[in-house]
Amino acid sequence: MSSAYKLPETKIATDVQQSPQLHHAAASVVMRATGLMKSYRKGKVEIPVLNGVDFEVREGEFQAIVGTSGSGKSTLLHLLATLDQPDDGQIFFEGNRIDNLPAKSRDILRNRYIGIVFQFYHLLPELSALENVLMPLMIRYGFTKYMLRRRKNRQRAKELLDKMGLSHRLKHRPRELSGGEMQRVAIARALIADPQLLLADEPTGNLDRQAGDELMEIFRDLNREQGLTVVMVTHDETIAEQADRTIHLVEGRVQTM
């Protein structure tokens, strides 16, 4: 399974390295997309959502994608997360094209290299917080393999939840947690596989001010202290201000400011 997607030895594509307008010229590009097009069909009418979006995020960068509702920012994130495929354009992850990979390879990519956090948390209601965090590892390993490293995995999940300040909530079901707590469980779940890239789709969208601030604190810590690359979609300019770099999406295009 792991052979289906292999990280390349040399991660940096030369043309990206020479690009002049980037802040961290020395850092390698984690993900890059060019000319992304995507439209949805509603009956007979075709609604264009993305009209040629170029995108790039470098290692250790905290990038915000800001746009109004309907600007296509969530669609862009889904494309980047390989949950959906673009009609046109290309997406590269660490130099390898990923948008045209077979489903199996994209599954592995999401499972191991890209962590995703959603606005509505998307935890599995039948599982406890700890089990939700462990889910990516359960998906990765078969029954016997998982059982062999069960203790190690649980230790790791507990550490992550502890970091999120949820060590007292391990056995709780999602419906017994507050919104902020659920989102922190979701972050722990995204981190358990040690991803190269964390994608967040309006993570604070459903939270009050205080919980939102706490959550942003966590994202910043992850970015600064652990050097995790974060791409966050939001409509909130104040949140976007906390990012290293912000791109604006207007009507399916990147607006240069």
Add this chain to the structure above:
Amino acid sequence: MYKVLLSWRYLKSRYIALASIVSVTLGVATLIVVNSVMAGFTVEMHDRLHGVLSDIIVRSHNLNGLPDSEWHMEEIRKVAGDDIEAMTATVSVPAMINFRDNIRGQWITQPINLIGIAATTYSDVCEFEQHLLHPLNREQFQFILRENDYGRGRKDKFPVAGWARRRVAAQWEQREIADQVENGDVTANDAALLTPPPFDLADDSQTLAGLPALPDSIEELPELQGPLDNGPRAAGQQDSLPAVPFQTDDAPLLTFDATREQHTGIVLGISICSLRGRDVQGDLMDYYFALPGDDVKITLPNTGQPPKAVSDSFTIVDFYESEMSEYDSSFAFVPLSKLQNLRGMITAETGVASVSAIQIKLRAGADLDIVRDRLQARFPLQQFGYQIQTWRDMQGPLLSAVQLETTILNILLFLIIAVAGFGILATFFMIVVEKTRDVGILKSLGASSRGVMSIFLGYGLSLGIAGSLAGLALGLLFVDQINVVAGWIEKITGQEVFDPTVYYFSEIPVVVNPLTCLWVVLGAVGIAVIASVLPARKAAKLHPVEALRYE
């Protein structure tokens, strides 16, 4: 790993699915009960039929039989000697029985199937002795009347019979006639032609002054005093032969003393002279018109051209109870030589006697059909006109009817489980719709379509296994307690579930075949899995983005 965990969690949290599996449980339970009962009937019937019939029977189409049984047996031995364990010759002829109802005094006439058997060898070819009522006859059968003790070990109470009954009844008759002669009602010469009113042992009011009242139980039966010359017989001598056991044709007794002598013995199928029914209270009871110890008259055709009716008196020496109503209500067994004599089947010059059938028992493990075919080759139909059949051939229609019934019931009940399958299908579709978002989440975390599919397949599998095993347990419990349950149903509805007067089984027979159970369980699990394939495929095909958006 997640597949196992999620299947398990869905199983625990979705009780609606458990409701859908109840139909599988019930279907499996019903199938197991039906199969066990049908197998019970089949096995019981096989045993009974095979017990009554010998393995192979070579039968003459002619009522006058095949001549020279010795030669035929010799030939049969030549053809299939290795496989033969025992052989016996029988004569079978339709006849009329005529006897007095011992309570109402009416003369009863019935058609019977009279069979002449050799007392010593007939039991070697089929289970004859086991079906007799007297314990000594069950060990070694003889055509003699036993003292008493008929029906020992039998479930239903059996009345006093044997010599104990015959002596008292005969004395009573003698007294009755003597009284009539004394009163001048009849002359002494006519007395012999008289038939006195019937004697009922069970009726105390009829007990004569000179005779002690008859007790209910055999042990308390008093020793008789009075007209018997030789006095009471000593205990332990009870089952020895009476002084003059048989009336023979050569030296007919001029004065027949029924208190001490018997006619040629006859064994009657128990239903010929008894009725099983319910008394006023509704309890099952047997009503006997005649009992061992009573005399009967048999009328049968001889071998003349055209056949003429011949008659003779016989004394019932035992009853034959195979619990196969067909046989119990028609078979009557008499000594072979006696029957051959009566019918004139013995050639005077040579002394060679005809028989109507040769019954063969094969050693264990021999192939009946092969031996039958060999015998058919030896005795071609065109030349001999013999009917050669195995016991299965003879009961073929009955056995195949039961087989057909079982097959049809199985098909119908599997259809019920298939209906349950559609229930599962519908329930699973609902669950998949309900779990759409979960499917999206799993896919966003890297679960493959196959993985998602196997969650729901595993869910169906575990539901199928749970339902089938529950059904298996329920079915086996039901089978184990079936007679108790039948009793309850009888009590509640007042309707008899299993009427012993109809079936001659006192209990519902059951045989649990482990292989059948296995097939039923596998079939039900298979249906549950098949029913979950479509919903599982639907779940697997869900687009992750659309699934995540699903509200």
